[in-house]
Amino acid sequence: MIGANALFAVLLLPVSAAFLLALLPDYRTSAWINVATSFLTLLSAASLLVLERPEAGIYLHVDDLNIVFIVLNTFVGFTAAFFSASYIGHEIETGRVTPANLRFYHAMYQLMMFGMNLALVSNNIGLMWVAIELATLTTVLMVGLYRTHEALEAAWKYFILGSVGIALALFGTILVYVAAQPVLGEGMPAMVWTNLIGAADRFDPAMLNVAFVFLLVGYGTKVGLAPFHAWLPDAHAEGPTPISAVLSGLLLNVALYALLRFKLLIAANAAALAPGPLMIGLGLLSLVFAASMLYRRRDIKRLFAYSSIEHMGIIVFAFGMGGPLANFAGLLHMVMHSLTKSAIFFAVGNVTQIKGTQKLDRITGLTQSHPALGWGLVLAVLSIAGMPPSGVFMSEFLVVTTSFSRMPVLALILVFGLLLAFGALLLRLTGIAFGTPTGEDHPMTGSLVPLWLHLALVYLIGLAMPTPMVEWFQTVAAILG
Amino acid sequence: MQGYAFDIAHLLAGSLVLVSFMMIYQDRLYALLNTFALQAVLLSLAVAWQAYIQGAHHLYASAAIALVFKGIIVPWALHRIVRRLGIDREVETVTGVVPTMLAGMGLVALSILLMLQLTQSAENAIAREDLAFALSVILLGMLMMVTRRTAVTQVVGFMSLENGLILAAAGAQGMPLVVEISVAFSVLIAMIVIGVFLFRIRERFDSVDLEALDDFRGERQ
Numbered sequence: 074m075i076g077a078n079a080l081f082a083v084l085l086l087p088v089s090a091a092f093l094l095a096l097l098p099d100y101r102t103s104a105w106i107n108v109a110t111s112f113l114t115l116l117s118a119a120s121l122l123v124l125e126r127p128e129a130g131i132y133l134h135v136d137d138l139n140i141v142f143i144v145l146n147t148f149v150g151f152t153a154a155f156f157s158a159s160y161i162g163h164e165i166e167t168g169r170v171t172p173a174n175l176r177f178y179h180a181m182y183q184l185m186m187f188g189m190n191l192a193l194v195s196n197n198i199g200l201m202w203v204a205i206e207l208a209t210l211t212t213v214l215m216v217g218l219y220r221t222h223e224a225l226e227a228a229w230k231y232f233i234l235g236s237v238g239i240a241l242a243l244f245g246t247i248l249v250y251v252a253a254q255p256v257l258g259e260g261m262p263a264m265v266w267t268n269l270i271g272a273a274d275r276f277d278p279a280m281l282n283v284a285f286v287f288l289l290v291g292y293g294t295k296v297g298l299a300p301f302h303a304w305l306p307d308a309h310a311e312g313p314t315p316i317s318a319v320l321s322g323l324l325l326n327v328a329l330y331a332l333l334r335f336k337l338l339i340a341a342n343a344a345a346l347a348p349g350p351l352m353i354g355l356g357l358l359s360l361v362f363a364a365s366m367l368y369r370r371r372d373i374k375r376l377f378a379y380s381s382i383e384h385m386g387i388i389v390f391a392f393g394m395g396g397p398l399a400n401f402a403g404l405l406h407m408v409m410h411s412l413t414k415s416a417i418f419f420a421v422g423n424v425t426q427i428k429g430t431q432k433l434d435r436i437t438g439l440t441q442s443h444p445a446l447g448w449g450l451v452l453a454v455l456s457i458a459g460m461p462p463s464g465v466f467m468s469e470f471l472v473v474t475t476s477f478s479r480m481p482v483l484a485l486i487l488v489f490g491l492l493l494a495f496g497a498l499l500l501r502l503t504g505i506a507f508g509t510p511t512g513e514d515h516p517m518t519g520s521l522v523p524l525w526l527h528l529a530l531v532y533l534i535g536l537a538m539p540t541p542m543v544e545w546f547q548t549v550a551a552i553l554g
Numbered sequence: 555m556q557g558y559a560f561d562i563a564h565l566l567a568g569s570l571v572l573v574s575f576m577m578i579y580q581d582r583l584y585a586l587l588n589t590f591a592l593q594a595v596l597l598s599l600a601v602a603w604q605a606y607i608q609g610a611h612h613l614y615a616s617a618a619i620a621l622v623f624k625g626i627i628v629p630w631a632l633h634r635i636v637r638r639l640g641i642d643r644e645v646e647t648v649t650g651v652v653p654t655m656l657a658g659m660g661l662v663a664l665s666i667l668l669m670l671q672l673t674q675s676a677e678n679a680i681a682r683e684d685l686a687f688a689l690s691v692i693l694l695g696m697l698m699m700v701t702r703r704t705a706v707t708q709v710v711g712f713m714s715l716e717n718g719l720i721l722a723a724a725g726a727q728g729m730p731l732v733v734e735i736s737v738a739f740s741v742l743i744a745m746i747v748i749g750v751f752l753f754r755i756r757e758r759f760d761s762v763d764l765e766a767l768d769d770f771r772g773e774r775q
Contacts (some may be wrong), residue, residue: 199731203738210745233708236742237696242713243735244692247722250729251673251681259728279672477705 074121076128079243080135082117083143083190086110091183100165100175104158107179111147111154114186118147129267134196137549142193142330145408149322149415150186152523156419157182157315159520163426166314169219178218178313185211187318189327196266198246201240201331205295209235212324216312227307234294234304242291242331248284249338252276266334273341281338281345288335289351295328297382298389299359309378310431314422317374320506321381322415326407333392333553340395340554352393355399357483359386360490367497372431373424376501377417380457383494384410390487392553394479402471402548409464409531413456417529420450423519424505428512433501438510446517451522456531458498459491462534560683566600567687567721571662574694574714578658579651583636583706587629590710595623597717602725604684613724616736620720620756623740624713628747632706635751641704648701658694665689684725691718709746716743 090110097103121143135143140229161178164170170178188208195201213235217228250263256275256466259265294301309317336348350400370376388410391403425445428436439447456463469491476484534542573593580586598621605613647654669686695715699708716739723732 197731199735204736206738206742210742211736213745229705232746232749233699233712236712236746237699237715240692240712240719243719244689244722246687247719247726247729251685251726254729261730277672283668283672302645458722 074126074393076135079117079120079124080127080133080194081290083114083121083147083194084133084187086114086117087187091180091187094183095176095180097179098172098176100172100179101162102180103176104161107182108154108158110247111151111186114190114473115144115147115151118143118190129196131261131265132197132200133194134267134317135194136552137545138192138333138552139330141404141408141494141546141549142326143190145326145411146323147186149411150189150307152318152419152526153315153322153415154182155272155319156318156422156520156523157313157421160315160422160426161313163518170313174218174220181211181215185215189323191263192327197261197264198231198249198266198334199264201266201334202243202246205242205292205327206239206329207251208324208327209239210294210309212312212316212320215316215369216308218316221311222379223307224311226536227304227311231308232306234301238291238294238301240291241287241294242510245284245287245289245291245335246491248280248287249335250286254282259448269338270341273338273443274343276342278342278344278346280525281342281554285335285339285346287352287502288399289332289348292332292335293355296325296332296385296389297359297420298355298385299362299382301333302359302382305382306375306378309381310372310374314418317378317421318418321378321418322411325381325385325478326411329407330389332389337552337554340538349393349395352389353483354391354393356386356388356393357486357490359383360390361386361486361493364490364494364497367494368500370501371433373421373433373436373505374418374431376433377421377457380494380498381410381414383490384414384457387469387472387487391475392507394476395554396475397547397550398471399479399506400553401476401546402475403466404546404549404553405464405534406468408473409468409534410457412527413463413465416524416531417450417453417457419519419527420446420453422451423517423521426519427515427517429515430512435502435512436505437512438506438508440506442514443517445521446524447506449521449528452528452532453524454498454502454506456528456535460500462532464531464538467535467538472514477554493554505510559603562603563600563607563725564683566596567684567725569596570600570688570717570721571687571690571694574698575655575658575690577710577714578694578698578701581651582639584633586707586710587632587636590713591625591629593714593717594620594629595723597619598625600721600751601724608727610728612733615726615733616720619733619736619740622718624717624743628713628743631747632709632750635747637705641706646708648703653703654697658697660746661693661697662690665693681725681727685722688718688722688725691715705750709750712746713743 094103120133185208186206192201192204213228213232217224256272257268262268297305339345339348357509359382363379366379387404388407390398425431456465459466459469476487576588598617601613602617606613666686676731692715695711698711723729
C-alpha cells in the first residue's frame with residue numbers, strides 16, 4: 074500500500090509543483106522549490122527500492138527493470154535542479170533571460186520530470202508514448218529558452234525531427250496493438266505491457282517485425298542514434314546548461330528504456346526477427362560516426378553532445394549483443410554515462426560563465442585559474458574517455474571483452490571507435506585544462522557540489538562496486554535476456 | 555451490411571491518399587492549406603465511419619477534433635500567418651513535381667505491398683485496408699516534408715503524416731487511448747503553429763526557409 078503511495082508521489086509531486094511554480098513570480102523561491110520537489114521525488118523513488126512494490130495496474134507498474142531508470146532519473150533530476158538553482162540566477166544578470174522566462178523554465182522543469190517519470194513507470198504502451206511526447210515538448214520549449222536566433226533554430230530542428238520520430242514510434246505502437254489484438258482481445262488489455270510480454274509468442278511475427286523497425290527508427294531518433302541524431306548537438310549546445318545535463322543524462326535514457334521494452338517484446342517471440350543485429354549495427358554506426366565528429370568541434374557543449382551520441386551507441390551495442398554479461402555492461406554503462414555526462418555539463422556551465430563563451434579555443438588553463446573546477450572537469454573528461462579507475466572504464470571494459478569473445482570482428486570496430494573518441498577528448502582536454510589561462514574571467518556562481526558528488530560516485534563504483542548493486546544489476550541483466 | 559461498411563471505409567481511406575497526392579503538386583501556399591483542410595475533413599469522416607461500424611463512441615471525439623481543430627482552426631491560423639508574413643509566393647520545392655509524384659507512387663505501392671502481405675491472416679478486411687492506406691499517407695507526408703523547403707509546408711507535411719497515424723489508430727479494431735493520442739497531437743501541432751508564428755515575427759528572421767538552418771552547424775565563428 075505504501076509502495077503504491079510512493080509510486081503516486083513520484084508522479085504527483087512534479088506535476089503539482091509544476092502548477093505551483095507556474096504561479097510563483099519570484100525566481101529565487103521557485104529555484105529552491107524546484108530543488109525541494111526534486112529531492113522529495115528522489116526520496117519517493119528510492120523508497121520504491123525497499124518498499125513492497127504495488128501490483129501492476131493497466132496504467133502503471135514498477136518492476137526490476139524500470140526501478141533502475143526511475144532512481145537514476147530522479148537522482149540526476151535532483152542534482153541538476155540543485156546546480157540550476159545556483160547557476161540560473163546569473164543568466165538574469167547577463168540579460169540572457171528575464172524573470173518571466175525563469176518562471177516558465179521552472180514550471181517546465183517539473184513538467185519534464187513528470188513526463189519522464191510517467192514514461193518510465195507506465196505499464197501501457199500508449200501511455201508511455203504520450204509521456205515521451207510530453208517530455209519532448211517540454212524540452213523543446215526549454216531549448217528555445219534564450220530566444221536567440223540559434224536557440225530558436227535548434228529548438229525548431231529538435232521539434233521537427235523529434236516529432237517525426239515520435240510519430241513513427243506511434244505507428245509502431247499501433248502495429249504492436251494490431252498484432253496483440255487477436256490474442257489479447259480488443260481494448261485496453263492489448264496495450265498493457267505485462268499482458269503483452271506474457272503473450273508475445275502468440276503474436277503474428279511479421280507484424281511485430283515491421284512494428285519494431287518503426288519503433289527502432291522512432292525512439293532511436295530520440296535516443297540520438299546516427300543517422301537520426303541531427304537534432305541532438307544543436308539542442309544540447311543552445312539550451313541552458315542544466316537542461317543539456319538533463320537531456321544527455323536522462324531524456325536519452327528514457328527513449329532507450331522504451332526501445333529496450335520493445336526489444337524484449339520482439340525477443341519473446343521466437344519467430345520474429347532478432348532485434349540484436351539491428352541494434353548492434355546502429356550502435357556501432359553511432360559510435361564510430363560520433364567519435365570521428367569529435368575532432369572537428371569548436372564548441373564545448375557541442376563536443377560533449379557528440380560524445381553522448383557515441384556513448385548511446387556503445388550502450389545500444391551492448392544491449393543489442395544481449396546475454397547476461399553484455400546487458401550488465403550496458404546497464405552499468407548507461408548509469409555511469411548519465412552520472413559522468415551530467416557532471417561534465419555542470420562543469421561546462423561554470424566554464425562558460427567564467428569565460429563568457431562556448432568556443433573551445435578561447436577556453437584555456439582552467440586547472441591554473443580555477444583548480445576545483447578545472448580538476449573536476451579533467452577527472453570527468455578522463456572518466457568519459459574511459460580511463461581507469463572510473464566506472465565508465467569498467468563498463469567499457471566489460472563491453473569490449475564480451476564482444477571479443479562473441480563477435481571478434483565487430484569488437485575491432487568497437488575498439489577503433491573507442492580509441493578514436495579517446496584521442497579526440499584528450500586532445501581537447503589538454504587545451505581546455507592546461508596551459509596559461511587567457512581570455513575573460515567572470516565570477517562563477519554555479520555550485521561545484523553536484524559535479525564532485527557525481528565524480529565521487531563514478532570513481533567509487535569504478536574502484537569497488539558495492540555487492541548489493543552488482544546483484545541488483547545482475548537480476549536486471551537477466552530480465553533483459 | 556459488411557460489404558457496404560467496407561466500401562465506405564475503403565472509399566474514405568482511399569480518398570485520403572488521393573488528397574495526399576494532390577498536396578504534393580500544389581504550388582501555391584493557400585491552395586496547399588485548402589487541400590490540407592480537405593484532407594482533415596475527409597479524415598474526420600473516415601474516423602466517424604469507423605466509430606459507427608465499430609460501435610466505438612469515443613472515436614466520435616477524435617473525429618470532432620480532426621474536423622474542428624485540423625479542418626478549421628489550423629488552416630485558418632496558417633492562412634493568417636501566411637498573409638501576415640507575406641509568403642504566399644510559389645512553394646519552393648527541392649525536386650520537381652514529376653519526380654516527387656513518381657516517388658510518391660513508389661511509396662504507396664511499397665506500403666500496400668507491405669501491409670497487405672503482412673495482414674493476410676487478419677480476418678478483419680477493414681483494418682487491413684486502413685493500415686495500408688494509413689501507411690501510404692504517412693509516407694507521403696514524410697515525402698512532402700523532405701521535398702519542401704519552407705517551414706509552413708513542412709508543418710503541413712507533418713500534419714498530413716499525423717492524419718495517417720490517426721487513420722491507422724482508428725482502423726485498429728477497438729484500440730484504446732485514440733482520443734488521448736489525438737489530443738496529444740493537437741497540442742503538438744498547436745505548438746508548431748505558434749512556433750512558426752513566433753519564429754518569424756518576434757525574431758524578425760529574414761526567412762523561414764529551412765535551408766538557412768542547414769548553414770547552422772554551430773561551427774560559425
